[in-house]
Amino acid sequence: MNSKQVTDILLAIQATITLLISVRALYLYSRTRSDALFSIGLSMGVIALGGICGLIGDTILVSPYFNTLWFRYIGQTVSYLFIYLASLRSLKQYTAQIKRWHIIATILLLVLLFLTPFIPTSSNSTTLAILSGSRSIICFIIFLNYADIFISKETRFSFLMSLAFLLITVGISIYTMKFLVPNSISFDFVGDSIRVVGLVVLLVALFIG
Amino acid sequence: MDNHEKLAHPSSQRTSQQLPVTMTQLLRASTQMHHIDEFLTWIAQLTTRNLNVQVMQFWANQAHSTKGTSVVLRAMAIQDQSLPPQIVMNARIIEVVEFLLKEQRGAELQHVYGAFVPHQADLLSRYGLNYCFAHFQSNASLLLPSAISHSSDGVIATPFAMIALLFWRHMPYRNSISSVSTILDRVASVAKQGNLLLPPDGNISLQPTSTNGVPQQHNLGVREFIPRRVQNSAAMREYSPFSTSTPIRGKEAQQLYQAIDGHKSLAELARLTKLDTQNMETALRLLVTQNLIQVCDKTGQPINGPWLLG
Numbered sequence: 130m131n132s133k134q135v136t137d138i139l140l141a142i143q144a145t146i147t148l149l150i151s152v153r154a155l156y157l158y159s160r161t162r163s164d165a166l167f168s169i170g171l172s173m174g175v176i177a178l179g180g181i182c183g184l185i186g187d188t189i190l191v192s193p194y195f196n197t198l199w200f201r202y203i204g205q206t207v208s209y210l211f212i213y214l215a216s217l218r219s220l221k222q223y224t225a226q227i228k229r230w231h232i233i234a235t236i237l238l239l240v241l242l243f244l245t246p247f248i249p250t251s252s253n254s255t256t257l258a259i260l261s262g263s264r265s266i267i268c269f270i271i272f273l274n275y276a277d278i279f280i281s282k283e284t285r286f287s288f289l290m291s292l293a294f295l296l297i298t299v300g301i302s303i304y305t306m307k308f309l310v311p312n313s314i315s316f317d318f319v320g321d322s323i324r325v326v327g328l329v330v331l332l333v334a335l336f337i338g
Numbered sequence: 339m340d341n342h343e344k345l346a347h348p349s350s351q352r353t354s355q356q357l358p359v360t361m362t363q364l365l366r367a368s369t370q371m372h373h374i375d376e377f378l379t380w381i382a383q384l385t386t387r388n389l390n391v392q393v394m395q396f397w398a399n400q401a402h403s404t405k406g407t408s409v410v411l412r413a414m415a416i417q418d419q420s421l422p423p424q425i426v427m428n429a430r431i432i433e434v435v436e437f438l439l440k441e442q443r444g445a446e447l448q449h450v451y452g453a454f455v456p457h458q459a460d461l462l463s464r465y466g467l468n469y470c471f472a473h474f475q476s477n478a479s480l481l482l483p484s485a486i487s488h489s490s491d492g493v494i495a496t497p498f499a500m501i502a503l504l505f506w507r508h509m510p511y512r513n514s515i516s517s518v519s520t521i522l523d524r525v526a527s528v529a530k531q532g533n534l535l536l537p538p539d540g541n542i543s544l545q546p547t548s549t550n551g552v553p554q555q556h557n558l559g560v561r562e563f564i565p566r567r568v569q570n571s572a573a574m575r576e577y578s579p580f581s582t583s584t585p586i587r588g589k590e591a592q593q594l595y596q597a598i599d600g601h602k603s604l605a606e607l608a609r610l611t612k613l614d615t616q617n618m619e620t621a622l623r624l625l626v627t628q629n630l631i632q633v634c635d636k637t638g639q640p641i642n643g644p645w646l647l648g
Contacts, residue, residue: 153580161583162595165574216574225599282420284576285464338578 137187139321144180146328147173150335164224168215169335171235172208179204182242196249200242202260207234209267216274258308265301268294286338293334296327364521368532374483377534378413381525385504386415389514392467393417393426393505397435398482401496409436412482412500418466420572422582425465426505430458435501438472444501445472447515465577467505471515473522474501480526480535498526498535561605564638565598565622565631586630590621598631 154170157163179201186195211231215224241248275291278284304320307313364381371377382394393416400410409432416423434454438445451459453470462468476499484496502522529535573579586592593611602610608618625631 157580157583157585160585162586162592163573163579163583165579166583168574169579218575278575282576284466286578287576335578335580338581 133187135318136321137184139318139325140180140183140187142325143321143328144177144184146325146332147180148177150332151177154335164228165215167228168211168231171231172212175204175208175235175238178242182245195245197242197245198257199248199260200238200245202257202264203241204238206260206263206267207238209264209271213267213271213274216271254308258305261301261305261308265298265305268298268301272298284338286334289330289334289338293327293331296330297324298327300324300327364524364528365531368528368534371532371534374529374534375412377529377532378525379415381521382413382415385518385521386417389517390506390510391417391504391514391518392507393421393503395426395503396500397432397439397503398498398500399439399496400484407496409439420576421465422572422577424582425461426467426503428458430455431503435472435503438474438501439499442474442476442499444474445470447471447510450505462505466507469506469509471504471506471510471518472501473504473519474499475522475526476500477526477535480530482535500525561608562603563633563635564601564603565607565625565633566600567595567598568630568632586625588621588624590617591624594618594621595625595630604633 151170151173154166154173158166158170179197182197183201186197211227211234214227272291272294275287275294279287279291300320300323302320303316303323306320307316310316363384367380368377371380378396382396385391385394394414395411396413397409398412399407401407411427414423414426416426431454445453447469448471450462450468450470453459453472454462462470476497478497480498482496482498482500502518504518526535573582586595590611590613594607594613597607597610604618604622608615611618613621622631622633626633
């Protein structure tokens with residue numbers, strides 16, 4: 130098994146987990162109309178879509194004109210941002226506005242996805258490092274938020290969420306190192322593996338937290 | 339700290355010293371309040387605040403003129419407002435309360451795993467409700483007026499039989515239990531003094547009140563009331579929204595909930611959703627009962643009481 134296959138397997142696991150969370154959240158949203166569920170459902174849906182596009186780009190549509198990295202990185206940053214906003218108590222009264230902005234942002238992301246053939250295929254590593262690293266910044270903020278909630282409320286959900294986002298932050302940070310350090314394939318595997326563990330914890334948090 | 343140490347803890351003296359104050363307040367309050375449910379809510383709030391009880395509920399039998407008797411939650415206080423109400427208001431809790439009311443007895447302080455089915459006990463424990471205690475009291479010579487929230491539908495005054503259900507996070511001090519029991523033992527007599535419970539031949543007159551103390555204007559301007567969604571601030575913060583979100587039963591209720599934006603009045607919502615009066619009322623009642631919405635007057639003050647059922 131070569132390094133590309135390992136990466137694809139990890140990508141498939143990530144896409145499956147996020148798709149599972151998205152489907153469950155949107156199903157529950159249809160029954161409860163909870164804004165928090167809408168945020169999770171849409172955010173995880175976009176992340177899953179990014180993962181699926183990545184897989185397609187690696188396996189079926191192997192073409193220099195199918196560069197989904199921009200959509201995947203920006204999509205994740207935006208999606209995690211809206212998960213963060215959904216968890217803020219002070220913004221509860223603005224949930225309708227947040228929902229509207231989330232929908233607009235998602236539409237713009239889909240436009241970005243459809244513009245994939247026109248996106249530069251060989252972005253420089255600094256640009257990619259910034260795009261990739263922005264995800265870890267948002268995830269780290271989410272980690273801090275849940276760590277704070279856990280300290281004051283001591284609930285299982287806040288503990289698992291803080292752990293999940295800590296792992297995702299570390300995973301993405303290590304993964305991002307590959308853009309800055311030449312010839313460092315191991316960053317890719319280690320980062321993706323840690324992120325998979327983080328997503329599994331996120332899945333557990335949402336289903337049993 | 340084990341249980342024996344806890345029971346002997348000197349701070350337990352504090353709760354017994356608070357009791358006379360509470361009883362004095364109890365007597366005064368019974369004469370100032372208009373409805374037994376208001377009185378019970380006040381007791382529950384006082385108990386959760388002073389005796390560090392996480393949740394206190396009053397359940398009672400409610401007789402119907404046509405369909406026998408059911409168990410109704412008369413009052414509840416929750417110390418941590420982020421706790422989703424459905425954790426302590428569900429079919430499994432009602433089953434236990436029904437059993438106790440039928441057996442005409444309470445239940446000693448115990449771990450929730452000893453009192454509820456494993457799934458419900460898991461749920462309670464997950465939300466930090468580890469110990470429970472049930473207190474039963476009845477008085478066949480007194481009638482309990484119909485609940486504020488059930489003032490129509492053929493409900494009738496019912497012989498007084500009530501379960502007070504309490505939940506704690508940690509094993510409470512021994513004196514806490516005796517203080518609670520002392521207060522609860524006197525609820526019926528104090529409520530009778532305040533004319534909140536009635537003799538069997540009494541003519542029951544429901545006096546609805548709003549939370550802001552302003553008398554209800556029954557049906558007057560009701561269509562101008564504005565429903566607002568109740569935000570569950572704990573979902574996505576302290577508890578998973580997968581487990582805390584309440585499914586909305588019924589297509590009409592879902593349709594109405596979707597249309598509620600916090601600005602439109604009931605009349606505007608009825609026009610928008612094209613729901614007829616009966617469906618609108620049913621949907622509204624469902625959403626209020628499930629604690630998914632709160633209805634406010636034009637000034638933004640929440641409205642409680644029987645207006646909805648009129």
